[in-house]
Amino acid sequence: MGPRPGAGAADDSETDYAELLIGDLHASLASPVSESMNFLNEIALRYPDAVSLAAGRPYEGFFDLDDLPRYLSLYRRHLTERLGDEEDVRRTVLQYGRTKGVIHELVAEHLRLDEGIIADPQDLVVTVGCQEALYLTLRALRRDERDVLLAVAPSYVGVHGAAGLVDMAVVPVRDAADGIDLDDLVARIREVKAEGRNPRACYVIPDFANPSGTRMSLETRRRLLRIAAEEDLLLLEDNPYGLFGDPDGPPTLKALDTATRVVYLGSFAKTGLPGARVGYVLADQRTRDAHGGAGTLADQLAKVKSMLTVNTSPIAQAVIGGKLLAHGCSLREANVREVATYRHNLTRMLDGLERRFGDVPGVSWNAPEGGFFLLLTVPFQAGDEQLEHCADRYQVLWTPVHHFYADTRPRNVMRLSFSHLRPEEIEAGLDRLARFVRDQQQN
Amino acid sequence: MGPRPGAGAADDSETDYAELLIGDLHASLASPVSESMNFLNEIALRYPDAVSLAAGRPYEGFFDLDDLPRYLSLYRRHLTERLGDEEDVRRTVLQYGRTKGVIHELVAEHLRLDEGIIADPQDLVVTVGCQEALYLTLRALRRDERDVLLAVAPSYVGVHGAAGLVDMAVVPVRDAADGIDLDDLVARIREVKAEGRNPRACYVIPDFANPSGTRMSLETRRRLLRIAAEEDLLLLEDNPYGLFGDPDGPPTLKALDTATRVVYLGSFAKTGLPGARVGYVLADQRTRDAHGGAGTLADQLAKVKSMLTVNTSPIAQAVIGGKLLAHGCSLREANVREVATYRHNLTRMLDGLERRFGDVPGVSWNAPEGGFFLLLTVPFQAGDEQLEHCADRYQVLWTPVHHFYADTRPRNVMRLSFSHLRPEEIEAGLDRLARFVRDQQQN
Numbered sequence: 075m076g077p078r079p080g081a082g083a084a085d086d087s088e089t090d091y092a093e094l095l096i097g098d099l100h101a102s103l104a105s106p107v108s109e110s111m112n113f114l115n116e117i118a119l120r121y122p123d124a125v126s127l128a129a130g131r132p133y134e135g136f137f138d139l140d141d142l143p144r145y146l147s148l149y150r151r152h153l154t155e156r157l158g159d160e161e162d163v164r165r166t167v168l169q170y171g172r173t174k175g176v177i178h179e180l181v182a183e184h185l186r187l188d189e190g191i192i193a194d195p196q197d198l199v200v201t202v203g204c205q206e207a208l209y210l211t212l213r214a215l216r217r218d219e220r221d222v223l224l225a226v227a228p229s230y231v232g233v234h235g236a237a238g239l240v241d242m243a244v245v246p247v248r249d250a251a252d253g254i255d256l257d258d259l260v261a262r263i264r265e266v267k268a269e270g271r272n273p274r275a276c277y278v279i280p281d282f283a284n285p286s287g288t289r290m291s292l293e294t295r296r297r298l299l300r301i302a303a304e305e306d307l308l309l310l311e312d313n314p315y316g317l318f319g320d321p322d323g324p325p326t327l328k329a330l331d332t333a334t335r336v337v338y339l340g341s342f343a344k345t346g347l348p349g350a351r352v353g354y355v356l357a358d359q360r361t362r363d364a365h366g367g368a369g370t371l372a373d374q375l376a377k378v379k380s381m382l383t384v385n386t387s388p389i390a391q392a393v394i395g396g397k398l399l400a401h402g403c404s405l406r407e408a409n410v411r412e413v414a415t416y417r418h419n420l421t422r423m424l425d426g427l428e429r430r431f432g433d434v435p436g437v438s439w440n441a442p443e444g445g446f447f448l449l450l451t452v453p454f455q456a457g458d459e460q461l462e463h464c465a466d467r468y469q470v471l472w473t474p475v476h477h478f479y480a481d482t483r484p485r486n487v488m489r490l491s492f493s494h495l496r497p498e499e500i501e502a503g504l505d506r507l508a509r510f511v512r513d514q515q516q517n
Numbered sequence: 518m519g520p521r522p523g524a525g526a527a528d529d530s531e532t533d534y535a536e537l538l539i540g541d542l543h544a545s546l547a548s549p550v551s552e553s554m555n556f557l558n559e560i561a562l563r564y565p566d567a568v569s570l571a572a573g574r575p576y577e578g579f580f581d582l583d584d585l586p587r588y589l590s591l592y593r594r595h596l597t598e599r600l601g602d603e604e605d606v607r608r609t610v611l612q613y614g615r616t617k618g619v620i621h622e623l624v625a626e627h628l629r630l631d632e633g634i635i636a637d638p639q640d641l642v643v644t645v646g647c648q649e650a651l652y653l654t655l656r657a658l659r660r661d662e663r664d665v666l667l668a669v670a671p672s673y674v675g676v677h678g679a680a681g682l683v684d685m686a687v688v689p690v691r692d693a694a695d696g697i698d699l700d701d702l703v704a705r706i707r708e709v710k711a712e713g714r715n716p717r718a719c720y721v722i723p724d725f726a727n728p729s730g731t732r733m734s735l736e737t738r739r740r741l742l743r744i745a746a747e748e749d750l751l752l753l754e755d756n757p758y759g760l761f762g763d764p765d766g767p768p769t770l771k772a773l774d775t776a777t778r779v780v781y782l783g784s785f786a787k788t789g790l791p792g793a794r795v796g797y798v799l800a801d802q803r804t805r806d807a808h809g810g811a812g813t814l815a816d817q818l819a820k821v822k823s824m825l826t827v828n829t830s831p832i833a834q835a836v837i838g839g840k841l842l843a844h845g846c847s848l849r850e851a852n853v854r855e856v857a858t859y860r861h862n863l864t865r866m867l868d869g870l871e872r873r874f875g876d877v878p879g880v881s882w883n884a885p886e887g888g889f890f891l892l893l894t895v896p897f898q899a900g901d902e903q904l905e906h907c908a909d910r911y912q913v914l915w916t917p918v919h920h921f922y923a924d925t926r927p928r929n930v931m932r933l934s935f936s937h938l939r940p941e942e943i944e945a946g947l948d949r950l951a952r953f954v955r956d957q958q959q960n
Binding site: 096240380 | 533534535536537538539540541542543544545546547550551554555558574575577580581582585586589593604606607608610611612613614616645646648649652656657658659660675678679681682683746749751776777778786790791792793794795802803804805806807814817820821823824825826827828829830831832833836
């Protein structure tokens with residue numbers, strides 16, 4: 075706040091309007107992360123007719139508004155069977171409710187069926203999307219400026235965002251072909267400890283990472299868990315895309331975790347409905363207070379939640395609960411069409427890239443086995459400036475990879491997404507991208 | 518994390534389980550505020566058959582699960598008329614959406630009709646309940662340890678909770694018969710500034726405050742706005758109960774605010790449906806960045822939100838949007854039965870207190886003109902220990918007022934709520950309370 079703004083404007087001259095300088099607000103608001111999100115949203119709005127190889131959204135072709143009353147009524151019937159009393163059913167869905175959520179038992183059953191994770195429903199906190207789950211976890215773990223988070227670089231923008239809100243430093247760990255360079259992880263942990271700081275946790279997306287699309291091998295998962303135990307570290311496993319791949323792939327870290335080293339972050343945005351904004355966190359780590367009182371980390375996350383959003387809308391939970399009930403709690407079952415669509419899209423992307431760039435020097439890409447994304451390497455800088463030019467002249471959008479490093483230095487890699495597109499849109503997008511790449515190379 | 522827990526237990530002895538000490542987690546988790554919320558929830562669960570004069574919940578008698586599909590379909594029709602395209606309608610409700618929300622224009626119309634507040638819909642951020650609105654605002658305003666929040670003591674527990682999450686000190690301002698001691702406010706501002714700290718804002722509930730039930734006079738509102746302008750302070754106006762009183766009462770601070778001094782925090786938990794978890798913040802303060810770029814505080818709050826919960830469930834927003842549409846956007850109109858119920862309950866409480874305590878020395882209470890709460894003063898300490906005794910022996914719950922001071926020192930005041938009770942429950946609750954008070958006095 076400060077000097078009267080618009081002092082030159084006659085209308086304002088009598089009034090001492092409040093004015094806030096961004097520099098006087100919390101640092102997260104001027105960070106590259108927050109600028110990233112703004113820039114990417116804004117460019118999508120500015121070029122609505124461009125093909126977007128940028129948006130990481132689920133395919134809308136199967137969305138149906140009539141599902142909402144159907145899911146609500148399925149969940150209502152389920153509650154009536156369980157609670158007996160109609161007044162209790164009404165109260166559960168419409169009144170203030172349990173901080174940890176009301177669909178925890180259905181979520182636990184889904185985890186058992188689809189992921190082989192045996193979860194005590196009391197260790198689950200149902201959240202406002204996975205992003206809130208991430209915030210709750212980082213807020214609880216960050217006591218002071220010595221506490222740091224490790225994360226593979228590049229990583230999902232939201233992890234940098236949530237860490238920024240709690241002023242938690244993110245220490246980058248080197249990426250590798252199967253998701254993480256474990257030697258670098260150990261080196262970073264040692265380095266952080268030598269500086270007198272505490273590596274509280276390492277954030278990973280083992281299955282079809284955002285942005286790289288890579289999947290960790292079983293051996294890497296086992297070694298990662300061993301390192302976590304040896305170094306007394308938690309692993310934050312984020313798994314929004316795991317269902318969209320080979321069901322015989324390696325188990326999640328949490329399914330392999332025999333020592334409560336893994337905090338598991340779940341999302342229904344891709345497997346349920348993004349508009350419900352329902353996610354969850356499974357945090358079965360034991361806690362101890364000064365008086366010897368015991369509990370689990372989930373109880374502590376619920377305390378943070380009670381001060382942040384109070385509880386997740388039970389109406390939104392009922393929608394997801396109904397979708398789970400409609401498919402016997404198996405989201406793999408609920409997503410048969412979606413899985414097929416995403417796999418077709420992935421094949422089409424890989425074939426399309428091969429056809430257009432197979433013999434272009436300096437252009438390469440990775441070949442994920444599932445998920446929503448892949449990385450395309452080009453022989454020139456692909457930053458925000460190039461994206462703007464490409465959007466304006468070629469009508470195709472992609473995501474400059476520097477946004478996933480939480481900095482502003484352009485690199486020669488783009489994230490391409492293919493989840494939400496129809497086949498003809500993928501072809502059109504790749505055609506335009508090929509023209510852009512060719513023209514850039516000739517400059 | 519640390520030493521192996523359960524080292525004595527044979528089953529655990531081979532495994533290095535993660536264990537977390539509460540003292541190693543964020544300070545908010547060991548604060549009196551967080552213990553408050555836990556204790557109050559826990560005691561309500563332990564005595565489910567007690568009459569609760571503690572819960573600040575809306576009356577459930579008018580709740581109807583069939584309203585959900587009706588509201589959803591009203592909002593859907595409204596969107597179809599506005600957008601034309603069915604695909605856009607589906608996308609708006611079911612896909613990821615606008616960070617600031619999708620029912621902002623309906624909310625602005627409600628503010629115009631019911632509160633005489635003229636709001637640019639672009640200055641609104643639709644939030645996960647009012648609690649998230651409070652968090653977003655405090656997160657943005659708290660840059661470093663010098664930034665403090667002023668708040669009337671006693672104040673709503675949630676303001677202490679949100680401030681704790683961002684490590685923001687709350688400086689108490691003395692209460693008064695009409696809501697705030699303005700001389701003390703000025704004295705506290707001066708004191709804080711003299712210490713080199715920045716009083717960023719003052720939190721107030723001008724209409725039927727929680728816990729006191731008091732309503733500020735028009736003169737107090739005008740003086741408060743003048744002080745805010747003179748001292749370059751923002752006012753955070755929280756208004757969950759304003760509709761439940763005389764419609765000819767004084768205007769909200771925001772309606773009187775000609776200089777964007779007021780950030781207005783709104784809730785639909787009491788006027789809409791608690792289960793939707795939808796609230797909002799109106800933040801029309803202008804901001805300026807280092808490059809001269811201009812915007813409003815709402816844009817900054819949306820940035821925080823994008824890192825916290827991404828967006829408020831558009832399904833939950835559609836439910837509230839439908840309720841607004843069902844009543845021409847007037848929540849006063851939508852709540853005719855509720856307003857009558859709460860006023861009857863208030864009258865019954867005041868009559869009931871008079872009948873039982875009118876001639877009891879040392880017992881007194883205030884007489885709010887609306888809202889959900891009042892304060893009862895008793896001639897003995899009424900802290901957590903007394904509450905437990907009262908719940909156990911007399912089967913009636915109330916809230917010890919120390920919880921609203923964010924400390925643990927018992928005082929001789931209880932908050933009594935009456936919003937969610939049927940008439941016979943009020944009578945039974947007051948009978949039990951009278952027996953408890955009489956027995957306490959005889960000890």
